[in-house]
Amino acid sequence: xxxxxxxxxxxxxxxxxxxxxxxxxxxxxxxxxxxxxxxxxxxxxxxxxxxxxxxxxxxxxxxxxxxxxxxxxxxxxxxxxxxxxxxxxxxxxxxxxxxxxxxxxxxxxxxxxxxxxxxxxxx
Numbered sequence: 001x002x003x004x005x006x007x008x009x010x011x012x013x014x015x016x017x018x019x020x021x022x023x024x025x026x027x028x029x030x031x032x033x034x035x036x037x038x039x040x041x042x043x044x045x046x047x048x049x050x051x052x053x054x055x056x057x058x059x060x061x062x063x064x065x066x067x068x069x070x071x072x073x074x075x076x077x078x079x080x081x082x083x084x085x086x087x088x089x090x091x092x093x094x095x096x097x098x099x100x101x102x103x104x105x106x107x108x109x110x111x112x113x114x115x116x117x118x119x120x121x122x123x
Contacts (some may be wrong), residue, residue: 055104056071057071057072057102057103057104058070058071058072058081058102058103058104058106058108059072059073059074059075059076059099059100059101059102059103060098060099060101060109061080061099062087062095062098062099065086065087065088066083066085066086066087067083067085067087067098068080068082068083068084068085069081069082069083069085069106069109073102074100074102081106085113087116089117090116091116094116098112
């Protein structure tokens with residue numbers, strides 16, 4: 001028979017393993033179903049440097065269900081900052097207004113994306 005301390009140690013090790021792997025797996029699963037924080041994973045340094053020196057605006061471009069962040073006022077073509085944001089889960093109302101909104105920083109763009117990805121809008 002195993003001693004009581006060995007059994008408790010095994011239970012503790014198994015519990016810690018499950019306790020650390022389940023949150024990691026669920027956060028990965030959650031991130032695969034939403035656009036998430038894509039602006040933080042791209043090289044947005046040149047755009048933010050330009051935003052500091054001059055008044056730079058950004059807007060969304062929507063083409064075949066793929067959203068892009070474009071430098072310039074809505075309706076103009078400009079440098080594409082980020083592309084490939086999957087917006088199929090976004091509500092139609094948000095998709096309708098997204099290309100018309102003007103943003104003054106990439107933080108505002110990220111905030112809009114985070115707001116649309118809130119579960120409240122999907123009800």
